[in-house]
Amino acid sequence: MQDRSQTLSPMIDKLQLWRPLDPAEKRAILALPHKVEEARAHACLVREGEKPSHSCLLLEGFAFRHKVLVDGSRSISAIHMKGDIVDLQNALLGTADHSVETLTRATVAFIPREEMKRIAFEFPSVGLAMWYDTLVDGSIFREWIANIARRDAAARLAHLLCEFGLRLQAIGLGDRRSYQLPMTQEQLADATGLTSVHVNRTLMDLESRGLIARSKKAVTIADWKRMEDAAGFNEAYLHLRGQVSLSPP
Amino acid sequence: MTLYYFHLRDGEDILLDPEGRDLGSMEAIREATLREARSIISSDSLEGKVKLSYRLDVEDESGKVVHRLQFEDAVSLQRGRVPE
Incomplete structure (x- = not known):
């Protein structure tokens, strides 16, 4: 296990795909309170209908977002990997509108949603990078819709x-x-x-x-x-x- | 957990299912098999060439065939032509 103070560094790497962050912003991310959990494959990280109190950051492994339809069939709408904040939207939206499950064994950091909000406003560059992140998520969703539609x-x-x-x-x-x-x-x-x-x-x-x-x-x-x-x-x-x-x- | 393997045959070749799938009942197996056949038929029909000579064999972990579906039996075709 690496130095605990660096645990959240995959979040920095991911956000820096969108915007450069300065040392103070990086330190603020690394200092976010969190708890790390090891999840087995096919473990449920977020269940549709729940009110998650934490956002989950994937430190290792893979996860997917999905919905189960009335007839029991399942639709997977996104795949997530290291550094992805899988349910960033739940930091604001409150009730999970879909479920998240691990594809593989995974290491996940749970960060309190209030802390996600706080860092976004205290460090606007981090907030902006998280905004970019959700926008790119949206772009990927649009591409997936084109995929299955056409x-x-x-x-x-x-x-x-x-x-x-x-x-x-x-x-x-x-x-x-x-x-x-x-x-x-x-x-x-x-x-x-x-x-x-x-x-x-x-x-x-x-x-x-x-x-x-x-x-x-x-x-x-x-x-x-x-x-x-x-x-x-x-x-x-x-x-x-x-x-x-x-x-x- | 019981894994079932869905092998696709066309009389000459066989496309083996390398993974299998966990299904709980014969009804679930029958439903999944029908869905598989119809999915392939519908996709092929969009490309203008439907192959109804396929057969799906569902095997359990010991290799025993527990269910079979001829693609011909997966859809009903209403044939005919409107007179000129």
């Missing part, structure tokens, strides 16, 4: 794989062209409005077209440019602006 199965999955790779690379967790995907086919299906067998067949199709290679959970995007074309992927919506080197493959 793209075919192959493009949906190709798009999700491009996004996942770029986001991992942006936070220093890997290379966008080669990474471990912590999702089952069923979860990929719930995130793309497909079904598991359909996901399996579509991944196989992407593989036979030479766009990806897979081995267990490892995904390799063999040809980034062709993959982008297949997905209709344009990274502008992630607003990473040069944070990720998009140099030639």
Whole structure:
């Protein structure tokens, strides 16, 4: 375990994707009161309808936001990774309008919502960076809506794989062209409005077209440019602006 | 937890389900199988080519087939043409 005083540093790294923070602002983030918990895979972090008293920051591992529909089926609306403040909106909104569950084992810091509000106003640059963060979340949601509304199965999955790779690379967790995907086919299906067998067949199709290679959970995007074309992927919506080197493959 | 594997066959090839899925009852298995078949049929129809010669075999962890669905039985087709 690292020095406890640095525990919240993934939040600084994430917010600095949007705005540079000065030393005092960074110290204020590191000094936020919090409690750290280890969560197993498939643990519920936020339950729809609850009034969370804390915002949760992912320090390690992956989580997803989802809704369970009346017929029992599930729709996954976002994937979160290290540094993401998964339910920042609950710092203001009060009642959780969807649930959050871990995809993998995860380490989570719970920060009291009042403290999230306080730091945003006491350190306006931090507040602004958190505002950016929710705006980019919104941008990703819009892209996901376009995904399930208008793209075919192959493009949906190709798009999700491009996004996942770029986001991992942006936070220093890997290379966008080669990474471990912590999702089952069923979860990929719930995130793309497909079904598991359909996901399996579509991944196989992407593989036979030479766009990806897979081995267990490892995904390799063999040809980034062709993959982008297949997905209709344009990274502008992630607003990473040069944070990720998009140099030639 | 009981895992069931959904393998897709088309007479020549088989697309194996590497992961399986936790389902609680035969009814849930039947429903999931039907949803799988219809999802693939609807997506294929958007691309103009529907393959009804698939079959889904659901196996339990011991490899025993517990449910089978021919895609032909997953939808009813009302065929015919409006006379010129």
